[in-house]
Amino acid sequence: MVPERYDGESVLSYHKRLLFGKCEDGSLSDIDFSELALPLYGKAYSSDTARRMIKGSYLTLKAMEDSLERELEDADAIAELDVKKRELQKERQRFYDQRREYNKQVTSEARIERLHERIIEAAHDLVNEVPLTHEMYAIGDDDTEAVLVLCDWHYGMTTDNIWNSYNTAICRQRVAHVISETIARLELHKPRVLHVLLLGDLCHGATHTSARVASEELVCDQIMQASEIVAQAVCQLANHVEQVVVHATYGNHMRTVQSKKDSIHNDNMERLIPWWLEYRLSDMDNVEVVSRTENEFILFNTCGYNIVATHGDLDNVTSSPRLLGQLFSKKMDLSIDCIILGDKHHLAEKGELGVDAVLCRALCGTDDYANEKRLYDSPGQTLMFFKRGVGRDATYSIRV
Numbered sequence: 001m002v003p004e005r006y007d008g009e010s011v012l013s014y015h016k017r018l019l020f021g022k023c024e025d026g027s028l029s030d031i032d033f034s035e036l037a038l039p040l041y042g043k044a045y046s047s048d049t050a051r052r053m054i055k056g057s058y059l060t061l062k063a064m065e066d067s068l069e070r071e072l073e074d075a076d077a078i079a080e081l082d083v084k085k086r087e088l089q090k091e092r093q094r095f096y097d098q099r100r101e102y103n104k105q106v107t108s109e110a111r112i113e114r115l116h117e118r119i120i121e122a123a124h125d126l127v128n129e130v131p132l133t134h135e136m137y138a139i140g141d142d143d144t145e146a147v148l149v150l151c152d153w154h155y156g157m158t159t160d161n162i163w164n165s166y167n168t169a170i171c172r173q174r175v176a177h178v179i180s181e182t183i184a185r186l187e188l189h190k191p192r193v194l195h196v197l198l199l200g201d202l203c204h205g206a207t208h209t210s211a212r213v214a215s216e217e218l219v220c221d222q223i224m225q226a227s228e229i230v231a232q233a234v235c236q237l238a239n240h241v242e243q244v245v246v247h248a249t250y251g252n253h254m255r256t257v258q259s260k261k262d263s264i265h266n267d268n269m270e271r272l273i274p275w276w277l278e279y280r281l282s283d284m285d286n287v288e289v290v291s292r293t294e295n296e297f298i299l300f301n302t303c304g305y306n307i308v309a310t311h312g313d314l315d316n317v318t319s320s321p322r323l324l325g326q327l328f329s330k331k332m333d334l335s336i337d338c339i340i341l342g343d344k345h346h347l348a349e350k351g352e353l354g355v356d357a358v359l360c361r362a363l364c365g366t367d368d369y370a371n372e373k374r375l376y377d378s379p380g381q382t383l384m385f386f387k388r389g390v391g392r393d394a395t396y397s398i399r400v
Contacts, residue, residue: 002035015040016061023058126228126280132235133283140192140242143388145302148182150381151199151311151342152362155226163376164365172229174363174400178381179233181398186240189385189394194241196234197298199342200251200270200311202226223269227276234277238287246289247298248274251343252313303388305337312341312359317348321355338392345370346377347397358382361397
């Protein structure tokens with residue numbers, strides 16, 4: 001008996017069920033071809049004629065289904081290819097981004113190496129033309145050491161506002177005054193060791209000129225001029241103590257990329273200054289240059305007290321005793337006694353948990369930005385004396 005059409009079954013589905021049941025799966029094998037002709041074609045045919053018609057319809061419908069299946073498989077394959085293509089495009093973009101960042105890093109390193117080579121060459125020339133040697137040095141007290149903080153010179157900056165006038169000539173005059181006042185206090189306290197801290201921003205111009213090749217020479221000249229002023233100052237100081245140790249870190253004004261967002265903190269041309277000092281002061285047997293170019297922190301011990309110094313652009317004088325004290329205690333198992341900061345261009349001090357944080361003045365004084373914000377403090381530098389068993393015994397804010 002021929003199966004009836006189901007409720008809701010389409011004509012095509014019904015025909016497919018009859019054709020496949022008779023010619024493929026055998027579910028209608030007991031039904032004669034002539035019996036299927038009427039529901040399939042609406043007309044009775046002989047068994048032989050109906051067989052040929054049904055076989056042809058089955059083969060046609062089978063070919064259509066096979067073709068549709070292949071199309072679906074092709075569509076799946078195309079969709080899979082599209083997914084792979086998108087992944088390939090993503091990987092290609094990642095590669096382009098990595099190559100761009102790599103090229104930026106190579107360019108930055110090449111610039112640093114070029115400046116480094118020029119600095120070494122210029123330092124070598126000056127060693128022969130203007131040698132720096134000490135005549136003698138004083139014998140100091142083994143229990144007393146001094147710390148001179150040199151920071152925020154901003155050599156190359158010019159300003160003339162109601163509070164302050166500044167240029168390269170005034171910078172040199174102020175440094176000379178600081179060194180003279182420091183020597184007077186060295187003779188008073190007679191320390192055996194003088195630690196000179198270079199806390200950064202000794203030069204001013206990189207954030208505005210590093211992107212232009214024509215200005216790189218200007219920035220390089222600023223570095224060399226500031227470095228030479230430091231070298232000559234250290235040479236003078238070395239005549240008044242048994243040993244001078246120069247500790248150098250970097251600030252934020254000499255970064256090689258103008259944008260803070262795109263810059264790397266230690267990608268900083270001020271890291272070249274210790275190279276200059278090492279070559280310029282190489283003939284002085286009581287001077288040691290210690291560079292902390294791998295990170296921004298200076299860490300040293302004076303008279304049994306642990307000192308941490310950094311530029312200060314990432315730190316706050318109020319929170320640093322607790323934050324940096326805990327950091328060095330956890331990471332290095334060190335108890336910090338004093339933290340020295342620059343960057344903020346004004347004098348401040350905070351003590352907490354037995355840690356003193358000292359914020360030092362800037363040599364440059366009030367610039368145009370500070371003037372517009374009505375921010376003012378006297379220009380100067382900071383000198384400290386430490387005594388064994390006492391700690392920080394005296395702090396001088398040397399005004400200029």
